[in-house]
Amino acid sequence: VLYLPLPWPYPPSCSSCFSRPPMAPRLLPLSASRGATSRRTSSSAPPPPRTRYEGAVAEDGRSPSIWDTFTHAGKMPDKSTGDIASEGYHKYKDDVKLMADTNLEAYRFSISWSRLVPNGRGAVNPKGLEYYNNLINELVKHGIQIHVMLYHLDFPQVLEDEYGGWLSPRIVEDFTAFADVCFREFGDRVSYWTTIDEPNVGPIGSYDSGIFAPGRCSDPFGITKCTAGNSTVEPYIAVHNMILAHASATRLYREQYQAVQKGVVGINVYSFWTYPLTNSTVDLEATKRYQDFMFGWTLGPLVFGDYPQVMKTNVGSRLPSFTKSQSEFVKGAIDFIGINHYYSVYVNDRPLKEGVRDYAADMSVYQRGSRTDPATSEYAPTAYPDDPEGLQFVLQYLTEAYGGLPIYVQENGKASANDILDDTDRVEYLKSYIGSTLDALRNGANVKGYFVWNFLDIFEFLAGYKLGFGMYRVDFDDEARPREARLSARWYSRFLKNNGISAQSEVDDTGHHAQQ
Numbered sequence: 001v002l003y004l005p006l007p008w009p010y011p012p013s014c015s016s017c018f019s020r021p022p023m024a025p026r027l028l029p030l031s032a033s034r035g036a037t038s039r040r041t042s043s044s045a046p047p048p049p050r051t052r053y054e055g056a057v058a059e060d061g062r063s064p065s066i067w068d069t070f071t072h073a074g075k076m077p078d079k080s081t082g083d084i085a086s087e088g089y090h091k092y093k094d095d096v097k098l099m100a101d102t103n104l105e106a107y108r109f110s111i112s113w114s115r116l117v118p119n120g121r122g123a124v125n126p127k128g129l130e131y132y133n134n135l136i137n138e139l140v141k142h143g144i145q146i147h148v149m150l151y152h153l154d155f156p157q158v159l160e161d162e163y164g165g166w167l168s169p170r171i172v173e174d175f176t177a178f179a180d181v182c183f184r185e186f187g188d189r190v191s192y193w194t195t196i197d198e199p200n201v202g203p204i205g206s207y208d209s210g211i212f213a214p215g216r217c218s219d220p221f222g223i224t225k226c227t228a229g230n231s232t233v234e235p236y237i238a239v240h241n242m243i244l245a246h247a248s249a250t251r252l253y254r255e256q257y258q259a260v261q262k263g264v265v266g267i268n269v270y271s272f273w274t275y276p277l278t279n280s281t282v283d284l285e286a287t288k289r290y291q292d293f294m295f296g297w298t299l300g301p302l303v304f305g306d307y308p309q310v311m312k313t314n315v316g317s318r319l320p321s322f323t324k325s326q327s328e329f330v331k332g333a334i335d336f337i338g339i340n341h342y343y344s345v346y347v348n349d350r351p352l353k354e355g356v357r358d359y360a361a362d363m364s365v366y367q368r369g370s371r372t373d374p375a376t377s378e379y380a381p382t383a384y385p386d387d388p389e390g391l392q393f394v395l396q397y398l399t400e401a402y403g404g405l406p407i408y409v410q411e412n413g414k415a416s417a418n419d420i421l422d423d424t425d426r427v428e429y430l431k432s433y434i435g436s437t438l439d440a441l442r443n444g445a446n447v448k449g450y451f452v453w454n455f456l457d458i459f460e461f462l463a464g465y466k467l468g469f470g471m472y473r474v475d476f477d478d479e480a481r482p483r484e485a486r487l488s489a490r491w492y493s494r495f496l497k498n499n500g501i502s503a504q505s506e507v508d509d510t511g512h513h514a515q516q
């Protein structure tokens with residue numbers, strides 16, 4: 001069982017371990033504020049993925065996604081669903097006002113495919129179109145830059161039923177058509193498009209351990225017994241199709257929209273920083289191998305036209321291959337890299353196992369959350385210590401290793417129990433990680449923006465409603481889902497207002513933001 005690069009909470013008994021935020025975007029002129037360079041950096045909180053924020057899962061013609069099916073089957077640890085979530089479908093206007101009050105410069109959100117195109121392909125749902133147009137117009141009205149995520153784990157159930165979703169090459173055409181609708185309808189106001197969230201993590205949860213929708217796996221890799229799946233091959237197939245789908249959407253944008261709309265298209269990857277546990281040659285190689293599996297899996301094809309050699313060697317025939325023309329098609333089909341980042345891991349060598357292997361076994365490393373954790377081949381650290389420098393290292397590494405593409409930190413933040421308002425921990429976390437982003441910028445990393453995860457509490461995959469990453473608390477026990485500013489919201493608001501100058505200042509002013 002392997003929970004690999006899951007930012008999510010684990011083990012289930014360690015609720016305080018949950019480390020996974022959403023988004024509260026806002027452009028942070030870090031460069032101006034701290035005199036780093038003349039490059040502009042944006043800082044924002046990441047946006048709430050679809051139903052996780054929107055709720056209203058069955059309203060106005062929306063069809064179910066695989067997460068609705070999954071949560072309705074009681075697969076969440078707390079049996080929760082995203083049916084109502086943060087009520088964003090009805091509260092977006094107030095929320096955008098709150099964003100403006102918080103001085104957000106940018107906001108990142110994802111579009112629910114099954115709300116916009118309920119049959120998965122074909123007719124656009126007028127009500128879905130209206131919702132996103134309203135939200136976008138509201139953001140434009142308040143001068144908030146818009147970053148859209150096209151796919152955030154919520155695949156339309158109808159296409160899952162028809163052909164198995166990401167496991168089929170048919171997804172490439174349908175995803176491209178969905179992207180086409182978004183570019184056509186919203187591209188006059190949206191310039192930042194990210195195609196897929198965490199392709200290097202989601203498919204492990206979905207097809208290896210089975211903890212994510214659609215919950216497929218095979219023995220001995222699933223965390224529960226799955227009725228269908230093949231943990232050793234399906235994650236590789238799904239990611240292969242994601243890369244092709246991403247490239248296809250990107251090429252469509254370049255050919256039909258970019259000249260006029262002047263936007264950019266990128267992909268998101270989940271990131272750890274990886275420290276070698278020792279300086280032995282095998283541990284240094286293990287660390288490099290981990291980076292190739294984590295980043296190179298997706299970015300290798302998109303930047304260089306193929307998977308990293310070490311993946312081809314260790315995975316063998318279970319790794320799909322690109323034909324020559326596919327390789328040319330995917331190579332260079334990326335304008336920027338989005339990363340989600342929460343913490344670092346320590347890596348050492350684990351000899352490659354003989355016999356049946358999944359992704360984690362193919363990677364052949366032991367990993368842990370701190371130097372003193374016990375060695376494990378699974379991702380089950382006893383703690384996730386904050387490590388702000390890790391974000392700096394990731395940004396510098398990606399700049400050097402993947403051709404200097406612009407990078408956006410699309411998620412970064414810290415969880416707390418839902419009822420906590422005095423989130424000093426979160427403020428300290430954000431301060432140190434934003435500072436680390438600036439250090440990376442000063443060292444030449446091509447980082448262009450930073451989004452906090454999250455602006456407000458949403459329905460967190462795996463964690464449900466118990467833990468939130470929001471700078472604004474949402475009271476999920478109250479039907480009206482009221483929002484309340486945490487200390488971090490007031491700090492961030494002041495930080496942004498002062499152009500980042502308060503980044504290093506003490507958290508002493510509780511402010512009156514909630515009353516604004």
Ligand SMILES: *[C@@H]1O[C@H](CO)[C@@H](O)[C@H](O)[C@H]1NC(C)=O
Nearest residue numbers: 218219229230231232233318
């Ligand atoms: C998974 O697929 C591989 C490659 O096709 C095959 O060898 C293996 O038997 C399959 N495993 C299961 C559990 O179906």
Ligand SMILES: *[C@@H]1O[C@H](CO)[C@@H](O)[C@H](O)[C@H]1NC(C)=O
Nearest residue numbers: 275276277278279280283371
């Ligand atoms: C490995 O070497 C680097 C560079 O010399 C050093 O900074 C680091 O502390 C060493 N790590 C360990 C675990 O000894």
